[in-house]
Amino acid sequence: xxxxxxxxxTVAIPLTRVSNRVSVNQIVPSSYVPRPRSxxxxxxxxxxxxKNEEVNPVTAPTPSPKASTNVFDLLAFSGPAPERIxxxxxxxxxxxxxxxxxxxxQDLFAQISNGGVPWFLGTSMVLTLASLVPLFKGISVQxxxxxxxxxxxxxxxxxxxxxxxxxxxFTEYLKGSALV
Numbered sequence: 001x002x003x004x005x006x007x008x009x010t011v012a013i014p015l016t017r018v019s020n021r022v023s024v025n026q027i028v029p030s031s032y033v034p035r036p037r038s039x040x041x042x043x044x045x046x047x048x049x050x051k052n053e054e055v056n057p058v059t060a061p062t063p064s065p066k067a068s069t070n071v072f073d074l075l076a077f078s079g080p081a082p083e084r085i086x087x088x089x090x091x092x093x094x095x096x097x098x099x100x101x102x103x104x105x106q107d108l109f110a111q112i113s114n115g116g117v118p119w120f121l122g123t124s125m126v127l128t129l130a131s132l133v134p135l136f137k138g139i140s141v142q143x144x145x146x147x148x149x150x151x152x153x154x155x156x157x158x159x160x161x162x163x164x165x166x167x168x169x170f171t172e173y174l175k176g177s178a179l180v
Contacts, residue, residue, distance in 0.1 A: 074135050084141065085131045087158015089124055094161045097168060098180070107178040108169050 074081045097108050106114065134141075145151040172179055 069136050069138050074132065080141060081132060081135060083155065084158065085128050087155060087161060088127050088131060090158055090161035090165055092123060092127070093120070094164045094168070097165065101178050101180050105178050105180070107172040108165075109172065110178075 073079055076082075097111060100106060100111050101108070112120070141151045141154075145154075168179060
């Protein structure tokens with residue numbers, strides 16, 4: 001960038017030649033004794049502003065484009081919906097399974113066989129629709145995550161809940177009874 005100030009720096013040892021026809025006696029005191037001439041080191045740095053240059057004003061950053069609202073993009077293997085929806089279902093399923101097991105003493109397989117399938121299907125449909133509505137509107141999950149409740153924390157909690165459900169089912173299968 002060009003600056004409006006002009007900077008010139010000249011270092012020369014000794015100073016014997018001055019431009020603009022100024023005599024040496026006007027610059028150098030009369031007590032100055034010149035040394036024998038050795039290698040002279042000369043530096044110049046110049047910056048001039050030209051009036052033809054345009055100054056680009058600082059503008060606010062443009063907002064990122066909205067997320068895709070195509071159904072196939074949302075439900076793709078690497079899309080935003082599948083792992084998030086499965087994680088939300090796993091979080092609710094793990095808490096519900098542990099709560100019913102603590103209150104009734106039924107293991108996970110008994111809960112599913114004693115009327116748990118309609119509850120599972122109903123909860124799955126409601127959560128899937130509730131998760132897809134903001135995505136169809138073009139709102140990304142990362143734009144709404146602030147503070148403690150971030151989208152990354154939700155993903156990790158969902159992953160741990162999925163592992164917890166599998167571990168609960170496997171442990172109850174090996175044990176042959178409820179965990180609690």
